[in-house]
Structure formats: C-alpha cells, structure tokens
Amino acid sequence: MPKECFAIGKRAVVCQDTEMKGEIDIGSGTVLHPQCKILAESGPIIIGSNNIIEENVTIINKQPTPLIIGDENVFEVGCYVEGSKIGNKNIIEAKARVLGNTSLGDNCVIGAVCSTKKDEAIPNNTVIYGDHHNRRTQTASGGVSFNK
Amino acid sequence: MEPPIVYYPRSEYIETDTGNKVSRKSVICGSQNIILGGKTIIQTDCVIRGDLRRTGGGHAVVVAIGRYCLLAKGSIIRPPYKTYKGYYPMKIGDHVTIGEGSIVEAATIGSFVHIGKNCVIGRFAIIKDCCRIEDNTVIPPNTVVPSFSIYEGSPGMFVDELPECVQDLYEAKTKDYYSKFQSKDS
Numbered sequence: 001m002p003k004e005c006f007a008i009g010k011r012a013v014v015c016q017d018t019e020m021k022g023e024i025d026i027g028s029g030t031v032l033h034p035q036c037k038i039l040a041e042s043g044p045i046i047i048g049s050n051n052i053i054e055e056n057v058t059i060i061n062k063q064p065t066p067l068i069i070g071d072e073n074v075f076e077v078g079c080y081v082e083g084s085k086i087g088n089k090n091i092i093e094a095k096a097r098v099l100g101n102t103s104l105g106d107n108c109v110i111g112a113v114c115s116t117k118k119d120e121a122i123p124n125n126t127v128i129y130g131d132h133h134n135r136r137t138q139t140a141s142g143g144v145s146f147n148k
Numbered sequence: 149m150e151p152p153i154v155y156y157p158r159s160e161y162i163e164t165d166t167g168n169k170v171s172r173k174s175v176i177c178g179s180q181n182i183i184l185g186g187k188t189i190i191q192t193d194c195v196i197r198g199d200l201r202r203t204g205g206g207h208a209v210v211v212a213i214g215r216y217c218l219l220a221k222g223s224i225i226r227p228p229y230k231t232y233k234g235y236y237p238m239k240i241g242d243h244v245t246i247g248e249g250s251i252v253e254a255a256t257i258g259s260f261v262h263i264g265k266n267c268v269i270g271r272f273a274i275i276k277d278c279c280r281i282e283d284n285t286v287i288p289p290n291t292v293v294p295s296f297s298i299y300e301g302s303p304g305m306f307v308d309e310l311p312e313c314v315q316d317l318y319e320a321k322t323k324d325y326y327s328k329f330q331s332k333d334s
Contacts, residue, residue, distance in 0.1 A: 017175060035175055035195055055195050055224055077224055077251045094251050094268045094286075112268045112286045113302055131302045 009049065022061075027051070027071065043067065048088070051075070063101070070106070083116075087124070096128075151328060158331040160192070169329065181208060185215035185242060187326050194219045197226040202234035210235070214242035214259060216322040222249045228271035228289075236272075243322040247283065254287075258295070260318040278314050282307075 004021065008014060009028030018032050022040025026032070027049035036057040038045055043064040048071035053059070056078045061067040063084065070088035075081065076096075083098045087106035092098065096110040100118025104110075108122055111129035116122060126136050162170045166186035173192040176182065178199030190196070196219075201210045210227055219225065223246045227238040241259030246252060249266045254273040257263075261275055264283030269275070273287050276295040281287065286302035293299055298308040 033197075034177055055197070055226065077226065077253070094253075094270075095266070112270070113284075 033057075040067070045069070048073075057081070076112075079110075151325065153328045153330060154325075155330055155332040158333050161331065163331075167326075178210060181210040183209050183212045185213060185217065187215055188213055188217040188219075189326065189329055190219045191221045191223075193222045195224045195226070197224075200227050200229070200235040201237075209237060211238050211240070213240045214244065216242055216319075216326055217244045217246070218322060218325060219246050220248040220250075220265075223247070224251045226251075226253055228253050228255055230272075241277065243319050245318070245322060245325075253289075260315045262318060278310060278318070280310060280314070 015034040017034040019037040023044035025046040029050040044066045069086045080097045083102045085103040093112040097115035102120040105124035170190045171192045174194040181198040229235045247265035258277035263281045270289035275293040282300040285304045287304040296310045
C-alpha cells in the first residue's frame with residue numbers, strides 16, 4: 001500500500017474535486033483542473049512543471065517504477081494515460097489513450113480519440129491521428145524558433 | 149415508437165422555479181456564471197465549467213444554455229480558450245441534446261441540434277441551427293457546421309442533409325423527453 005504523499009510545486013494550481021492517490025510530485029506552474037484523477041497505485045508519479053491537466057483526465061501508474069511526466073504538456077479533457085514515461089511539450093488531445101508501457105518522446109501529438117498500442121516507444125515529433133488511429137507521420141521540427 | 153418514461157429519484161435532482169432539473173451528482177463549477185434557459189435537464193456526472201472566464205469584468209455569463217436542452221450523463225461543457233487571450237464565453241441554443249460522454253468545447257451551438265454520444269467537439273467550433281452530429285464524431289477545432297447537415301466520423305465530415313422538418317422534430321423530441329423525465333419518490 002503506497003503511502004500518500006503529495007509534493008506540490010510553487011504556482012501550481014490543484015483544483016478541488018481532483019482525486020489523487022499515492023505518491024505524487026507536481027512541478028511548479030502545473031494546473032490540475034477539477035475532476036481529474038492522478039492515481040499512483042503501484043508506483044509514484046512525478047509530474048513536471050507547467051503542464052495543463054484538464055477535466056476527467058486519468059493518469060495511472062500501475063507499475064512500481066515511477067511514471068515521469070515532463071514539462072509543458074497538455075492533457076486535454078477525458079484522456080487516459082498509463083504509460084511509463086512522457087516527454088516534454090506533448091499534446092494529448094481529448095479522449096486519447098496512452099496504454100500499457102508506452103513511452104512518449106517530446107513534441108508529440110496524440111489526436112482526439114486516438115490510442116497507442118501497449119509497449120511502444122513513440123519517438124519525438126510524432127503525430128497520431130485519424131479514424132483508424134495509429135496512422136503516424138512526423139511533423140516538421142515542432143516548437144518555436146527564436147530569431148537571434 | 150414512443151420513448152419510455154424515465155424516472156429519477158427525487159432526492160438526486162434539484163428542480164428550479166424555471167423547470168431546470170440539475171443532478172446533484174453533476175459538477176457545476178462557477179454556477180453564478182451559468183445561465184440555464186428553463187426546462188433544461190442536466191444529468192449525473194456532467195461537468196460544466198462556468199469558472200473559466202477572462203479576468204477583467206465585462207461578460208458575466210460564461211456559459212449560456214437555452215430551453216429544453218438535455219445534457220446527458222458524463223458530458224463535459226467547457227468554454228474554448230486561446231493562448232494569451234483566455235477563455236471565450238460559450239452559447240448553446242434551445243432544444244439541444246448533448247449525448248452521453250460528449251465533450252463540447254465549441255464557441256456556439258445553435259438551436260435544434262442533436263449531438264450524439266462520445267463526441268468530441270473541438271475548440272471554437274460553430275454549430276449552426278438544425279444540425280445533427282452522429283455518435284463518436286470528432287469535430288476538429290474551428291469547424292463551422294452548417295445548418296441542416298449531418299456530420300460523422302473522425303475528423304467529422306459532412307455525410308448527409310437534414311430535411312426542413314427537423315426543427316419541429318427536435319422541438320417535439322426535446323419537449324417530449326422533458327415531460328417524460330419524471331421524479332419518483334424512492
């Protein structure tokens with residue numbers, strides 16, 4: 001039975017009505033909207049900074065190894081995340097599912113209602129979209145380029 | 149083929165003077181910023197985010213819902229947002245049915261609209277009057293769904309046209325559902 005322990009960074013916003021269980025570490029500037037569920041059932045969950053976790057998102061860690069979520073991700077309404085590692089700047093759109101042991105790189109987009117297979121390592125800059133999900137392309141290098 | 153009478157335990161719903169029936173198990177954030185037209189039903193596990201608003205006074209109404217609407221179980225209504233600009237107010241018309249588990253982030257929804265189950269309506273979508281969105285549709289952000297159309301699939305595409313009588317059809321359907329949604333002392 002994992003001990004209940006929350007470490008919440010500064011400027012993070014955790015709304016009422018969120019369900020949090022187990023050992024959770026939330027970075028600074030992260031926002032948890034109401035009705036989201038962070039369940040560190042078997043192992044701890046470490047969430048980075050400046051993430052947005054919207055309503056009805058379920059983040060579960062069913063493995064004893066910690067689930068590490070990077071910075072600046074957006075978890076849109078109703079998604080379900082069970083992977084082993086999530087990088088930075090990803091967008092997981094509404095009702096998407098990240099299953100099993102998959103790990104997500106940086107700058108990925110998992111489209112609405114799409115899901116990953118179990119045990120995949122998704123490289124950086126991947127976009128999963130479409131009706132028969134698992135149709136993937138590489139985006140051009142994502143992110144913002146600054147003028148020097 | 150008449151729909152059956154649906155009973156709900158009286159203690160589970162709040163009924164207002166204007167005939168709105170709101171489940172106590174729904175999550176209504178920022179209820180002072182939400183307007184319900186009247187005779188609207190909000191079922192269990194619905195989430196309405198009336199607390200997502202721009203700072204700085206101005207609009208006081210974040211979510212405006214019309215009359216005879218139905219928000220089925222588990223639906224989520226939240227206003228759309230633009231980065232660096234904040235959340236925009238959202239307006240839903242009369243006689244709108246939103247199916248179970250649907251996520252609605254649209255900017256406006258017209259009247260006489262039927263949205264199926266498990267739909268995802270993207271940000272800033274505009275759904276005009278008298279439309280039908282089939283089950284499991286994903287409407288991409290910024291889409292404009294024209295009147296009298298049926299959208300289906302992911303991404304949502306125009307599949308069929310609706311006849312002009314659909315206005316009377318949906319009006320009768322929503323009024324009928326409201327009258328059959330009755331409380332029972334359990």
